Amino acid sequence: MRRGVRKVRVVSVVAFEGDWARVHHAYGRAGDVPGQLAGLVAGDPETRRAAVSFLTGSVYHQGTRWPASARVVGPLVALVGAPKTPDRATVLHILRAVALGDARDDELPFDPVRAFADAERVRPADEAAVLRVLFEEDDPDVDGVADIADAVALRWAADAYRAARRHTAAYLDWLRDPDPAVAALAAGLVVWFPGVPGVGEALAAVAGGAGPGGPRASANLGLAHLDGPLGERELGALTRGLGSTDEAVRVTAAVALARRLPAAPPEAALTVLIDADDRNVPGVVPGWDRPLRGHVSIALRRLGL
Incomplete structure (x- = not known):
């Protein structure tokens, strides 16, 4: 204290x-x-x-x-x-x-x-x-x-x-913050600064829980909007997210996989996205302004669907 x-x-x-x-x-x-x-x-x-x-x-x-x-x-x-x-x-x-x-x-x-x-x-x-x-x-x-x-x-x-x-190191620290709102907002902020060392692994390590969506869903969208190939830890976190009982985590993981693996997205990710699109999935992920259904629509459009 x-x-x-x-x-x-x-x-x-x-x-x-x-x-x-x-x-x-x-x-x-x-x-x-x-x-x-x-x-x-x-x-x-x-x-x-x-x-x-x-x-x-x-x-x-x-x-x-x-x-x-x-x-x-x-x-x-x-x-x-x-x-x-x-x-x-x-x-x-x-x-x-x-x-x-x-x-x-x-x-x-x-x-x-x-x-x-x-x-x-x-x-x-x-x-x-x-x-x-x-x-x-x-x-x-x-x-x-x-x-x-x-x-x-x-x-x-x-x-x-x-x-x-100049403060990206602080944003990475906040990804582990005990306040889920701070962690979610940090995930939506840090991706705006290209070249931050370790940002992909840090986003992959963000904890889930803390209510619907929470920091894990925001971190998934952060991973969706990074450039370059998916690392092993990033891919593992997103693949696990497809099986989440939290709809926002599940859908954002599918969005990220579709955006980062456009040539060969996992079949499970496509299934989640199509289902979310059919249901016009509601909600907004903390740390992001676009409605979740908007992220789904963009991901499907980028796949030509």
Whole structure:
């Protein structure tokens, strides 16, 4: 317990380091962000809810990231990693939103070089011009920055993504988290960062149970969206999943096998997918936005069925 308390105190120090008022979020200068980060660990549930609402509207605003977004990643990671943080899964939801925005799983496997290519042409002067128009000019010349505004927003998104990429070791650790919601969300997050060593084996080792779906189903979808050949442990975990009594685990294992072995998916996987499609299988797997039936439809379509 003392270790968890100490971690929360470290987060407070990290959150207040530097001059936050020098960077912006959706509503202006970000000097109010440290107080809102502290609100995430408040004892009062209403204070925590207000902090969640503020952060999801400021450093992530309807999918847009801002200069303050990349900077908030480190404190959010530390909060999720602190056992005494209340509502750790909610904090992880915020972290995912900051890191990925509104990206959908049809962008997986994700190629950050391609996705953020247009951000590379942004100069500091371009960013300054956009911020000046948004927050400083009484009569802003919006047309004057129209040709660079999208690229600048993409630059802020790229910065947030790259800040999150530095913490993939933490995401792998969270796959073993005793909170099944944290483990499930971690499985849906870590696959967005290509080249993470050991990610396939880590996803294969995620435990099942903890109610319908849970982290095992999310890990199956994570395996479905990785690139390259299936390793022995991955194949073993997915094959075992086909026999699960948990429908979400069984169906997601079939989805993963169909996506990763499109030339010769196991007959049992095809049977599970066709049955799930016939029944229009309900539900959404924790850690993923697409309904389970959508994953089934995509898997079958990729097989030409």
